[in-house]
Amino acid sequence: MLREVIEHDSHLLPVLNRFGIKLGFGDATIQQICDSHNINQEFFLAIINVYHNEGYFPTQKLLELDTNEIIRYLVESHRYYKTQIIPEIEQVLSDLVQNDNSHKDIFLLLKKFFENFKDEFNKHIEQEETIIFTKILELTSADARLNPEEKDLSFLDFVNIHSQLDDKINDIKNLLFRYLPPIDDVVKCNAFAMAILRFEKDLKDHGRIEDRVLYPKVKQYL
Amino acid sequence: MDDTQINILIFSPSETIQRGLSSIISEAGFEYFLLKNADDLFDYPHLLGLVLVMISQESYSENAGFIDEFCQQAAEVSYLFLGESLNMNNQINLNDSAAVIQHKVQQEVNRYLDKHQVSHSRELSRREIEVLKLVALGNTNKEIADSLSISTHTVISHRKNLTEKTGVKTISGLTMYAVIKQIIDIKDINTDNLK
Numbered sequence: 001m002l003r004e005v006i007e008h009d010s011h012l013l014p015v016l017n018r019f020g021i022k023l024g025f026g027d028a029t030i031q032q033i034c035d036s037h038n039i040n041q042e043f044f045l046a047i048i049n050v051y052h053n054e055g056y057f058p059t060q061k062l063l064e065l066d067t068n069e070i071i072r073y074l075v076e077s078h079r080y081y082k083t084q085i086i087p088e089i090e091q092v093l094s095d096l097v098q099n100d101n102s103h104k105d106i107f108l109l110l111k112k113f114f115e116n117f118k119d120e121f122n123k124h125i126e127q128e129e130t131i132i133f134t135k136i137l138e139l140t141s142a143d144a145r146l147n148p149e150e151k152d153l154s155f156l157d158f159v160n161i162h163s164q165l166d167d168k169i170n171d172i173k174n175l176l177f178r179y180l181p182p183i184d185d186v187v188k189c190n191a192f193a194m195a196i197l198r199f200e201k202d203l204k205d206h207g208r209i210e211d212r213v214l215y216p217k218v219k220q221y222l
Numbered sequence: 223m224d225d226t227q228i229n230i231l232i233f234s235p236s237e238t239i240q241r242g243l244s245s246i247i248s249e250a251g252f253e254y255f256l257l258k259n260a261d262d263l264f265d266y267p268h269l270l271g272l273v274l275v276m277i278s279q280e281s282y283s284e285n286a287g288f289i290d291e292f293c294q295q296a297a298e299v300s301y302l303f304l305g306e307s308l309n310m311n312n313q314i315n316l317n318d319s320a321a322v323i324q325h326k327v328q329q330e331v332n333r334y335l336d337k338h339q340v341s342h343s344r345e346l347s348r349r350e351i352e353v354l355k356l357v358a359l360g361n362t363n364k365e366i367a368d369s370l371s372i373s374t375h376t377v378i379s380h381r382k383n384l385t386e387k388t389g390v391k392t393i394s395g396l397t398m399y400a401v402i403k404q405i406i407d408i409k410d411i412n413t414d415n416l417k
Contacts, residue, residue: 054253055229055253055255055266055268055269056255056265056266057265057266057267057268058264058265059264059267060264105401105408106398106401106402108408109397109398109401109408110398113394113395113398116394164392167391167392167395168392168394168395170391171390171391171392171394171395171398172395174388174389174390174395175390175395175398175399175402178388178389179388179399179402179403180402181402
């Protein structure tokens with residue numbers, strides 16, 4: 001039953017949403033839910049297992065998945081970042097700037113840091129969706145075996161940007177956990193910490209799927 | 223940072239042994255991975271830090287070369303041998319109590335952590351603080367080299383140490399660190415440049 005999976009690891013809930021699955025699935029099994037949502041069960045299981053277990057990454061199995069499906073999933077993840085987790089972090093940072101008088105400066109700075117991260121991040125995913133994913137879909141569609149001279153792969157250089165974005169989120173996490181003084185507003189501070197941890201983990205898995213599954217898959221077409 | 227990862231691989235074709243050991247290991251608070259044969263390792267391609275393999279002597283002699291090669295990114299691969307008449311420190315007797323097994327695993331983990339944590343002090347040197355200040359104020363490596371009369375090569379090496387000691391990698395992160403630690407004043411920085 002899918003319910004049991006979520007009770008065991010509630011972090012998977014936003015991952016389910018990306019497949020169009022909403023809470024309220026009662027006692028349905030994974031098979032039933034995949035069938036009724038038109039989801040490839042293999043793909044679904046691979047993704048939730050990669051999310052659940054940090055060490056697990058069955059490269060071979062993942063490489064056999066359908067490119068369209070992977071891209072659809074990645075785009076849905078982008079949407080989750082943009083509409084849920086980033087606004088949530090922004091809100092809690094604004095609250096901290098307003099409420100915490102003793103560390104106003106630090107939170108202002110953190111807010112600025114996060115805003116800059118957000119701009120860069122949005123630019124990155126927009127480019128990814130409009131240029132890279134489109135190119136990949138062209139490249140991998142059945143009728144389009146390109147001529148050698150048309151095989152311009154320079155867009156894959158883009159991959160490096162991931163690590164810079166990851167570094168920034170990682171820095172925010174380190175500053176928060178290792179260097180920030182005790183903060184009085186426990187509720188907001190916890191909310192901030194949880195959101196950053198969730199975002200960091202999600203981005204890491206997201207990046208792994210792009211860098212180690214999607215891009216290697218594209219290279220197979222050349 | 224990744225040096226602190228602890229991965230415990232329970233390598234046994236026997237489901238009984240896998241189930242028993244995994245419940246003992248998770249009770250002790252460690253993450254574990256279950257492997258029935260060496261091919262299962264392909265599902266865990268990026269293990270870092272300590273890889274502690276619980277394995278029988280026979281499986282070890284068949285697979286050790288492969289495991290060591292596969293876990294090249296790990297800081298260390300060590301083994302705890304499983305058997306029914308074993309009594310050495312790095313051995314687990316399958317008749318041992320859960321507490322004894324947990325103790326042996328913990329000992330291995332502690333030995334590893336001791337070895338990898340004392341490697342460097344986290345205290346910043348006077349020179350590193352000077353470099354940090356200039357980085358936070360938005361100077362390039364060349365500018366820092368000129369104002370401290372050192373080579374850019376030395377500046378780069380100080381910056382590498384700064385990142386290693388603080389765990390903070392980006393310029394904006396280091397700037398925030400400098401403000402939190404009161405190495406610079408927030409008024410001296412241009413917050414639009416927090417990139």
